[in-house]
Amino acid sequence: MIRMILAAILIGAGLFVLAVATLGIFRFHYVLNRIHVAAKCDTLGAMLFLSGLAVLEGFSFSTLKLILIIVFLWFTNPVASHLVTRVEFQTAAELEDECKVICSGGEREGQ
Amino acid sequence: MEFHLFTNYVEIAAVILFSVGFTTLLFHQNLMKKIIGFNIMDTAIFLFLAAKGYIAGRMAPILVEGANDPALYINPVPSALVLTGIVVSVSVTAFALALVLRLYERYGTLHLDEILYLTRGEHD
Amino acid sequence: MALAHNIPFISIMITILAAVTSLLADKNRAARLCIGALTVVAFLSAILFAYLWQTGTSFTFSMGHFPAPWGNELQAGLFEALMALTFTVVMILSLVAGRERVVADIAPSRQGMYYLLCSLLTCSLLALIYTNDIFTAYVFVEINTLAACGIVAAKDTGETITATIRYLVMSLLGSGLILIAVSLLYAITGHLLMNDLLSSMTELAASGDYAMPCMVIMLFLAIGLAIKSALFPFHTWLPSAHGSATAASSAILSGIVLKGYIILLLKIFYRVFGLSFARDLRVADLLFVFGLLGMIMGSVFAVREKNLKHMLAYSSVAQVGYIFMGIGLSTDIGMVAACFHILAHAITKPLLFLAADGLMDVSGHSKNIFNMQGAARRNILAGIAFTIGALSMIGIPMFSGFVSKFYFVQGSFQNPDKMLVTLIVLALSTVLNAMYYLPVLVTLYLSNDEQSPHRHRQSANSRNYQSVMIIFILLNFILGMFYEPVIKALEQGLLMLGGAH
């Protein structure tokens, strides 16, 4: 029973985070804002959701698979977001207009 | 004959998605959005097929040792059809994207009206 | 089990193998492979036709070790064999005659792939003709779409790529409708094989269950296939695609690719719903109305067109309208007339497109009719061929177009409700056909314009082109004069399609 409640809380939290992320992607206008929301919330939301499923399942082979999926997502999702951000950082023409914080660092081309 | 208004909710979601995709494909002028619409449409059909294959309380059609009673497993045919459909949809998407890329390289726009206007000058 | 029963399977396999191996071959070898494979298939189809003509039966061939309904199945009767024969012959002739134009229009590195796609196109058409399974039909419809779009896009100009994307978008709409209809069909019957679908449908028609889904399925299938075969309100993609592609592609697309979908629709009418149930669903009436509109509007658009290839493409819209009108008549003779018109149009439209290409060749490759003054005097064979094609399309006796019109009229007599409107529209459409073909013919035979920069340009038809034109002209005469055995074969074939063995 306690396991059920715990699982429900985890899954609910995961769904909430995913919903917020989706809203954020629609709400924000620039790539960097959007990737900020998408990256964090996808990683966190999927993690919460999957761990909820793992709790529900108990100790079994499926739980091992779920943990592997979480590890895989933790590896790939931040890296993918990182790459998208880098591309945007290096190629976007109006980056200074989009983010008011002055970009430091000389990696950006044409500066 | 019954009227399944509240049991067929998965199918309802599928057909709503289908009409969204259909409309996007037919009426959007941006070629990328047309392709996205096509993908939504196809995905909706796969959802529909998957829903039609599901039978409550049964296992996926991978035989468990010693049990091959048809009443234990869900319907494998829709799964096979979905698999075929996904491959077809991926191939067509690749072809459509290649065409769009060619057009974009040539005209610098993805808007079908603008492209049609630009090609008008090329007729002899 | 006679050896001839293997022919449908072997013809499909040969075209697949030709397509796969030509990926590694260079362009000339790919062309030879494609045409060679098609020739073999044409011979085999002729043998199959002769065999079925003698025995008067149809047969099924199970693909794999499992009998239907567990495995796939092919089905062949006189109708299927005749269509396969016609399609392969037209395909070979178009490819042979369009060879020089392909070399001129398409970059050398792409020509191999062009022929590869032609092989795949034939494979998919054969599969559409022979298949007995509705989902297999969907898969091969997709191959057909991809290959057809590919052979339009092979000529790499902005115009063709734009035309291809419009073609592809409309085709995708059609495929989506077909796929959801197939899914709905599976949901209410649980079958994909046509024979079992037919028995389930007969039960449903008797019990009255699922009346609304049946209606929607039939509607979606009909509209999906009508989009792909360019029935009037859905024809918008056709003129640009057929008008801008290279001559061989235009000939193939107008002549046979459109018809592949119509044949699939006929199979759905006969083998999935059963003719009487399909007529009860009233979808045929919708097709009838669209067909009539297409006959008129296609010709009206063609009258306004100054671009010769676009004009021929709009004429295809009108001719597709004829075929759908024949299907929509809901009479036996109307069906036969529609099938005969498939054949007649399949041998006339490629003739017209190829002749137009020859005429454009001596007019500085301009597609505009006004630049073609006297072109028929400079390229005599192409001029004669164009004249014969045009006369056949108008419906002058002795040519194939006349026979189908004659049977359309007969078919309309069987259905008194639709008789009057059919006759009026047929007459009107014939007048309109004459209105756009005759001025072109007059222009083509006008004396050489002194100002014309091309007036000294003489034709340089290759021997292949000449012989293909002569074969097409002869075929047109044969179909126009000795049509009785063909009609008889079609009648029998349609009976077999309906289930009589």
Place this chain on the structure above:
Amino acid sequence: MQLSSVELKLLRRFRKIYTIIAFLVSLAMAAVLLLTVFNLPAFGKAGNPAENEVIGRYIGKGLEETGAVNIVAAVILDYRAFDTLGETLVLFSALVAVIMLLKDEPGVFTRRYRERSQFEPEKDQIFRSVAALLIPCLLVFSIYIIVNGHLSAGGGFAGGAILGATFILYNIAYGIEKARRFLNEKSFLRFITAALLFYCIAKGYSFFTGGNHLPSVIPLGLPGSIFSGGLILPLNITVGIVVACVVYGAFCLFNRGGL
């Protein structure tokens, strides 16, 4: 984009009408489909029309007739193999069409957008180290999925897609030159042709013997072991190769117009 003002006005008016039509068409479409769906058999209920003798034989006799534990694999590669042959040909034709459209001809045409982008992921340290970690795992995983296609969920299509994605990852992380060492244009075309030829001939053999009611000489093996399922295992492997090649080839063509 220069439109004259009259044309622009016309176009705008046309757009307005067009939007209304679009809205109506989509509503009508949704209404018709919803009505249809309400009339369909109930969701998830046993005894719907789709559950008939076809399914009974697939599940009841699938193991002894095809030797595959995964009934979906048995259906797509044995019972309904003609569909799957068509499906592979769809992939093939799409690949050919994409090659035809996007392949650069040396000296004639170069990718403009390639010059515009200055981003080179090969230089990214984070990405490279993660890729180095992931690529071996992905390779093993994809091969497991392909080879186990007849025993568990998965098969040639799924595994091939993962294999293709692994190649793409390698290509992005280590650059095209290194990727060319194991898959260049020539070997790519040969792989695909060989795999497809094997597929067509194997299936052609089984269609031919099946259609003529001849016995097939291919043994089914011991059900449940890796080497069971008769032709299903080799077919899964060839399908995997074809799919991986198509995915990777399409990526390369989109990325730089050649392998």
